[in-house]
Amino acid sequence: MHKPDPIGEIDLAAYVDDQLDAERRVEVEAWLAANPQAAANVMADLRARDALRLLAADRAPVPGRLAAVAGRLDRALSRRAMWSLAPRTALAASAVALVSLLGVELAGGLTSPAEAAPRYVAEAAMAHRVALVRAGMASQPEVATLDAAEMQRVTGLVMPKLPAGWRVLDAQLFPSDDGPSLQMTVDRGDGEPVSLFAVRARTGAPENPLVVRDGKEAVAYWQEGEMALALTGDEPEAELDAVAGALARSTAG
Structure with a gap:
């Protein structure tokens, strides 16, 4: 044979x-x-x-x-x-x-059209917007504690380890087309919160972050094993791409 x-x-x-x-x-x-x-x-x-x-x-x-x-x-x-x-x-x-x-x-992360990105990217951008709305509502208290082990055990979601100096301001589960997703509002120490979004899905996203513009927000998205990740913020695309690239490299493997 x-x-x-x-x-x-x-x-x-x-x-x-x-x-x-x-x-x-x-x-x-x-x-x-x-x-x-x-x-x-x-x-x-x-x-x-x-x-x-x-x-x-x-x-x-x-x-x-x-x-x-x-x-x-x-x-x-x-x-x-x-x-x-x-x-x-x-x-x-x-x-x-x-x-x-x-x-x-071609050396850095290019901006590609949002409509060509995986569907979870739009979900990440919406989760970011909802989190900003929640932050301004007294009746919607933020949840700044996250038990990563419990999250993985119950939902299968694995979040990357945050760099030193990053502080979780809020963490919420959201429904998505691929199952439960997690959105974390994070303070990187500069006063400009960003959202880290994760869902367990094989999406075809690149291993190195790619940046798209969804409305006024920039979204850097990438794949780490079985986890599809996105970093969303109201900041220049090049800056967000650099932050997402550093995050992806620090958690690779």
Whole structure:
């Protein structure tokens, strides 16, 4: 019986770019079914690929979205080892050309359109707004204590460890499409509260935070294992992206 060759980065990149024959594609899909984190990353890359193809067909919406799609796809391609070994495909070249045309800086966290983000991002933004309303109501006392062990035992939610100097002002459970979610209002020591939102879901969110704008709030969202996380605040996107990046790095693994 034929034993499939090991699945590597080259196979995943070829899968995303429709470069595999039917037999190898089935083998890759079987491997992805047993590796959910890799599958989530590949799904995100497939969405970026399809968005870029819509752009090439002149059916994509506005320039702001084009920049986000191009940046997301370029970061996805940069993860694949094959691009250092072989020429890029026409799709990859299109992404690079588009990035150059729009002058998008790829080194940091790009702002992408909120409507292209996972659905929990909108829930995180709404939870942040509700928390601000609660903070101004005498009849709605804040809950500043959080038993992380109890929260994990009862709901399955695992919150990242907060950096030194961060103080929880309020913690509330919210319903979401993916089950119970937790919103924490946090003081980082600068007087500007931010909300940390967590829900147990596989969303296809990136491991490194990506920032979107939802109304006046900026939301940085990312995935840590089985937890989908979002940091929301009324502050510049670049600043929130830096804070979320530091939080994600401190809790990774």
